[in-house]
Amino acid sequence: MSKNPTSHTPIDVGDGAAIPNKNDAGLFTAWRIAFFGAIFVSLYLAFGKSDPYYEIFKFVPDGILVTFKVTFGAILLATCIGLITGLGRISDNRFINGAASLYVEVIRGIPLLVQIFYIYYALGRFVKIPDMLSAIIAMAVCYGAYMGEVFRAGIQSIPKGQMEAALSLGMSRGQAMRQVILPQAFKVVLPPIGNEFIALLKDSSLVSILAVSDLLRRGREYASETFSYFETYTVIALIYLVMTLFFSKLIGIMEERLNAGK
């Protein structure tokens, strides 16, 4: 045990790809090398080496579309679930608070892979949900719990005085939350939501076990018939890398714009 625990600097490690830091200037940043390197290697493989890489690049695009659909669908749904959960977690109502906390505890304690199987196959016995939708629901239910914590922290980061001031102006609690607290909290939670989005984009590869034809599944289908495992997974990894790096940059730019508006 350290003698002076307060002297530690807090570390912050997310599970998404690193969102590029504006201060990290210079032509050869890690992001640029990785992003343009991946694109260059992809182009070289597709057109320079062609066989079988060109075939693989031709085989997987509909899988990329499915990956996007699952990711965007899940992040939208997860944000809604997260907002409700976050509000529930700070609620004074013991029942609502308890329900929201229970949801967060249960979901965070179960591996995502198990949840996906569970929602798809176990619930499939009772309710008929189409495959893509149940993949989206499974991802959203899981990420909603993490997102709930993000929203809770975001709302709590707004000084208490603001709520008190809004109430003293005659606003109801709901009004104050909607018109004063949440608009500010959204700015605070946007970067962590961006991180969750990138983590979700990567985790969406897990839905390939549900026979949802996402990018990874398409790759596996190609490899299982042609036996070109090395080539196929090289291509799949490159495509995921380009996607996550692209979105991390985009989120970085968005964040900058928001800060500039302050």
Add this chain to the structure above:
Amino acid sequence: MKFLRTFTATAALLAALSLTAFAAPKSIKVATDATWPPMEMVDTNKQIVGYDIDFLKAVAKEAGVAVVIKNTAWDGIFAGLDSGQYDAIISSVTITKERQAKYDFTEPYTSIGQILIVPKTNKTAKVIADLKGKKVGAQIGTTGAMEIKKVTGVELKTYDEIGLAFEDMAAGRIFGVVCDEPVAAHFALQKKEYKDKFKIVGKSFTKEAYGIVVKKGNKDLVALLNKGIKAVKAKKLDTKIHTKWVK
């Protein structure tokens, strides 16, 4: 004196080592995807059992070699052979031209065909083409998946395990499953959860033969296994195993 003793001991050890290297293998490692009942599956005692397993054991006994069976996921089972994690695959592998281009096969040891299974509520479907515009499932990378792919207008859905495809059909997400005939019989005729829900449509529509797969160029092992297969067939042990597992 001591040096001499060490020297002779080392020489003897080296000789013994080189001898074993040139002699026939004492034991071979064989991979199977035990999710394909009744050909290969894991029973309630966590043992890998099935037609292929009994057949392999009989072949190994006749060939005078011990076998270690390794349960491996189908998707990637060939990659494991490439990287030398095991010496052979016995997992209801149909001998196809594409597979023969990359791997060596033993003599065929049993023949089967692909067959279509649909929910009992479907009264009209007779062939895969009757399910146009619908999703039909198969295990990833199997000949069943390849047959579905050949039919234009039918959407192929691939599963890691065939059991998951049947479960998805029970949930109403897909409208047909294509797999090897004995496997179809196991799921659609014998499994009590599915017996009332599914039916087998018509007869099998392909002619295929299973072979044991080894790495390309591993002629010694192919010869050894073929010797075993020949002896098993001569003693009619394979028909015995067939009646035991395939009903």
